[in-house]
Amino acid sequence: MKRSTSKWWGSLGTLTLSATLVLTGCSSGETGTSADGKAKLSLEFWTATGTDQSKFTNIVKRYMKDVDPGVDIKVTYVPTTGIDEKVNVAIASNQFPDIYFDSSPRMVPLAINGVLAPLDSYITPEYNLDDYYKGMLDLSKYKDKLYMLPTSNSLQALVLNKALFKQAGAEDLLPDPETRSWTRDKFAKAVEKVGSLGNGVYGLGLGAVQMDHDKYTDGFIFSDGDEFANESYTKMTYNSDKNVKNFEWIINLTKTKGALPGAAGNNITNILGLFKQGKIGMMQYYGGREIEQVLRGVKDGTVKIPFDIMFARFPTDDGSPGKLYTYSTSYGIKQQQDKAKMDASAKFIMWLTDGKDKELNELSYVEDGALPARKSLKSFLTDPEKQKLMDMSDKTIRNVFLIPNYQQVRKTWFNNFQPAYSGQLTAKAALDNYVRDAQKLVDEGLAKQK
Numbered sequence: 001m002k003r004s005t006s007k008w009w010g011s012l013g014t015l016t017l018s019a020t021l022v023l024t025g026c027s028s029g030e031t032g033t034s035a036d037g038k039a040k041l042s043l044e045f046w047t048a049t050g051t052d053q054s055k056f057t058n059i060v061k062r063y064m065k066d067v068d069p070g071v072d073i074k075v076t077y078v079p080t081t082g083i084d085e086k087v088n089v090a091i092a093s094n095q096f097p098d099i100y101f102d103s104s105p106r107m108v109p110l111a112i113n114g115v116l117a118p119l120d121s122y123i124t125p126e127y128n129l130d131d132y133y134k135g136m137l138d139l140s141k142y143k144d145k146l147y148m149l150p151t152s153n154s155l156q157a158l159v160l161n162k163a164l165f166k167q168a169g170a171e172d173l174l175p176d177p178e179t180r181s182w183t184r185d186k187f188a189k190a191v192e193k194v195g196s197l198g199n200g201v202y203g204l205g206l207g208a209v210q211m212d213h214d215k216y217t218d219g220f221i222f223s224d225g226d227e228f229a230n231e232s233y234t235k236m237t238y239n240s241d242k243n244v245k246n247f248e249w250i251i252n253l254t255k256t257k258g259a260l261p262g263a264a265g266n267n268i269t270n271i272l273g274l275f276k277q278g279k280i281g282m283m284q285y286y287g288g289r290e291i292e293q294v295l296r297g298v299k300d301g302t303v304k305i306p307f308d309i310m311f312a313r314f315p316t317d318d319g320s321p322g323k324l325y326t327y328s329t330s331y332g333i334k335q336q337q338d339k340a341k342m343d344a345s346a347k348f349i350m351w352l353t354d355g356k357d358k359e360l361n362e363l364s365y366v367e368d369g370a371l372p373a374r375k376s377l378k379s380f381l382t383d384p385e386k387q388k389l390m391d392m393s394d395k396t397i398r399n400v401f402l403i404p405n406y407q408q409v410r411k412t413w414f415n416n417f418q419p420a421y422s423g424q425l426t427a428k429a430a431l432d433n434y435v436r437d438a439q440k441l442v443d444e445g446l447a448k449q450k
Contacts, residue, residue: 041341042074047100048079096115100333101329104328114335129146131374132150133393135396139327139399152371155371157314160312181321201280208264226243247417292369417430417434
């Protein structure tokens with residue numbers, strides 16, 4: 001029996017629709033009639049994006065003028081603060097928009113719970129699904145049906161300041177220039193050598209004080225280890241012997257002189273601040289705009305501190321390219337009885353994601369600095385290092401958001417990996433505890449899906 005959508009999204013509490021759906025935004029068109037005198041089809045479009053709202057709204061207006069004059073698309077820019085509650089209320093009150101744009105952690109559950117409509121029947125050969133990286137399509141599917149059309153790729157890897165490697169005489173310890181892979185032994189030596197510069201310089205900055213730091217630790221574990229769950233997402237598999245070994249290795253490395261002390265209490269914001277000051281040789285790249293500012297500053301000369309950015313994979317035992325984690329930002333359409341609205345919504349999001357509109361591509365990939373989900377759009381990345389980063393998209397882990405009760409499962413991992421860095425738990429105990437508690441949540445989720 002399929003779960004109730006409103007039940008899955010949780011209790012609505014005392015929130016009212018009028019209070020919750022007051023969102024910042026604007027209308028991109030005016031309700032009226034088309035040139036042939038027919039009433040325009042009104043579509044509601046919510047987007048949780050940090051892009052330039054004025055420019056994006058103008059792109060939507062151009063679509064209505066030149067591509068589909070028969071629709072009136074009202075754009076609402078949804079602030080990410082409190083977005084889960086807003087979506088909860090919208091679903092429960094049948095006010096969910098015709099078109100929705102957000103990241104995988106929220107989009108995949110919408111597909112699982114029947115809020116989004118499958119898109120397979122709309123896809124044409126000209127749309128060219130093969131142009132997407134496999135990992136992007138995996139994130140867009142549920143039970144072999146396509147529910148989302150991705151536009152950007154949030155690949156999480158390592159970012160290095162090669163200038164510090166040069167100062168330390170450690171350029172021979174950099175990863176392979178083509179594959180960007182390296183061995184754990186080489187990586188550890190690089191941490192030590194760069195950290196030997198002293199004067200507040202560290203070879204590695206790693207943080208574990210917040211839940212969203214988990215993928216940094218995970219990158220060192222699943223690069224050549226086991227993934228979180230089996231392929232059917234029914235059994236947690238993260239506490240394998242190989243993963244215990246990998247976790248022990250990175251915990252021990254953070255306690256060496258070359259690493260920033262106190263991993264259990266470090267956060268990404270502070271590490272990023274040190275990186276921008278030229279005090280950290282390696283840290284996690286998580287798609288932050290701050291790194292984009294460094295890249296642009298190096299290019300235009302406004303960054304005066306010696307910087308030479310390089311993106312790299314997490315290390316593996318034998319130096320072969322390891323797996324990386326990614327998520328996408330994607331468009332989806334609401335499952336509803338009004339077929340005309342579904343058809344018009346599908347046409348619109350296919351236009352937004354087919355990679356053919358130059359103005360939209362420049363806004364997304366040049367101005368915003370996002371990684372394209374489509375391989376053919378690599379040329380819009382003006383920085384060669386970003387192009388190298390995009391090349392790493394060829395090897396990613398499976399869609400973690402298909403793990404039942406994933407958000408709760410993720411919290412369970414945080415409750416265990418941070419104590420491992422502080423010495424309260426061994427690596428094995430942390431992974432065993434996590435798999436034990438996570439499996440209970442997975443079993444509960446599977447039972448609700450029946």
